[in-house]
Amino acid sequence: MLKPVASIPSSSSHSFAVGYRMETAQQPSRMTIAAASVPEFIAIGSTLRRLLLQLQAAGPIIPLAGFEGEPGSGKHLLALTLHHRSSASALPFRRADAAQWLASDPEPTSLRGTLYLERADQLSPSGQSLLLQLLKSLEDAPVADFQLLIASHASLRQLAGQSIYLADLAFRLSAVRFQLPPLRDHREDISAIAQSLIARICQRYHRAPATLAPGALPRLLQHSWPGNVRELASQLESAILASSDGVLTPDRFDLPSRAPATPAFSHAAPLMDDYSADLSLDAVILRHIQRTLDLHRGNKLRAARQLGISRSTLYRLLAGKSALGN
Numbered sequence: 001m002l003k004p005v006a007s008i009p010s011s012s013s014h015s016f017a018v019g020y021r022m023e024t025a026q027q028p029s030r031m032t033i034a035a036a037s038v039p040e041f042i043a044i045g046s047t048l049r050r051l052l053l054q055l056q057a058a059g060p061i062i063p064l065a066g067f068e069g070e071p072g073s074g075k076h077l078l079a080l081t082l083h084h085r086s087s088a089s090a091l092p093f094r095r096a097d098a099a100q101w102l103a104s105d106p107e108p109t110s111l112r113g114t115l116y117l118e119r120a121d122q123l124s125p126s127g128q129s130l131l132l133q134l135l136k137s138l139e140d141a142p143v144a145d146f147q148l149l150i151a152s153h154a155s156l157r158q159l160a161g162q163s164i165y166l167a168d169l170a171f172r173l174s175a176v177r178f179q180l181p182p183l184r185d186h187r188e189d190i191s192a193i194a195q196s197l198i199a200r201i202c203q204r205y206h207r208a209p210a211t212l213a214p215g216a217l218p219r220l221l222q223h224s225w226p227g228n229v230r231e232l233a234s235q236l237e238s239a240i241l242a243s244s245d246g247v248l249t250p251d252r253f254d255l256p257s258r259a260p261a262t263p264a265f266s267h268a269a270p271l272m273d274d275y276s277a278d279l280s281l282d283a284v285i286l287r288h289i290q291r292t293l294d295l296h297r298g299n300k301l302r303a304a305r306q307l308g309i310s311r312s313t314l315y316r317l318l319a320g321k322s323a324l325g326n
Contacts, residue, residue: 072230
């Protein structure tokens with residue numbers, strides 16, 4: 001049983017353990033960074049390991065960083081971990097919606113600790129201008145013991161390339177960025193993350209430790225997890241509260257019996273292999289657009305990002321539907 005553990009001191013009284021544990025020959029090594037007041041950020045696969053190594057290198061000195069990833073992918077937890085590795089760790093960590101916080105007309109000289117602003121990719125042009133002005137103010141007059149962490153669902157650089165985001169702002173915010181993959185792209189971490197979540201949920205509700213029954217983990221592994229770690233936590237919480245004996249059987253999870261090969265779209269978007277449908281190029285393009293909109297529940301901004309076009313182009317294409325009889 002191999003258990004080397006390296007202790008990495010921070011610039012404050014907090015300390016961080018980066019552990020590599022090999023508990024059995026079949027279980028992959030596990031890397032974590034945690035502070036006493038922060039849940040551990042678990043990394044089994046190489047993708048998250050690289051994120052943690054990047055964080056270790058940048059944490060003590062970085063004044064500005066971006067966090068990109070789908071909702072529920074772990075941006076907030078990673079930002080908390082970075083805060084506790086920084087020189088501002090003894091100061092408050094504040095979490096706010098970017099648009100709402102900027103609307104409060106903040107005074108740069110009053111900033112202390114860590115400010116974590118969410119949904120920065122959804123800022124209006126005026127909100128982007130306000131954030132850019134703030135960054136320029138901080139460049140001209142840096143504030144000691146303050147770091148600004150910006151979270152977004154989409155890549156700000158890609159949005160800038162589509163003229164949706166101010167390029168000057170996007171490149172400032174992404175000079176140091178942490179890109180968190182969706183849970184479906186690092187399934188090797190699901191088992192360890194689930195075990196950690198189960199322990200925390202049981203502690204929160206003062207329950208005896210719960211366990212995954214045989215067959216439960218394969219069911220978790222086969223799901224696509226569109227809600228990422230947040231969805232996994234919700235499923236585990238429901239299963240734990242519904243269980244009388246603490247054994248989480250596969251039927252406790254409100255998940256499809258098998259992961260669908262393709263997303264389920266509405267009847268307004270016929271399948272591409274439906275040869276009875278109109279196969280003209282314009283009709284095929286519009287069906288693909290409609291399917292993408294269905295996937296994103298009608299959110300045109302997110303659909304445009306996935307399609308790689310601007311929102312104005314998407315509106316123009318949709319406006320042409322009537323001409324095609326759609």
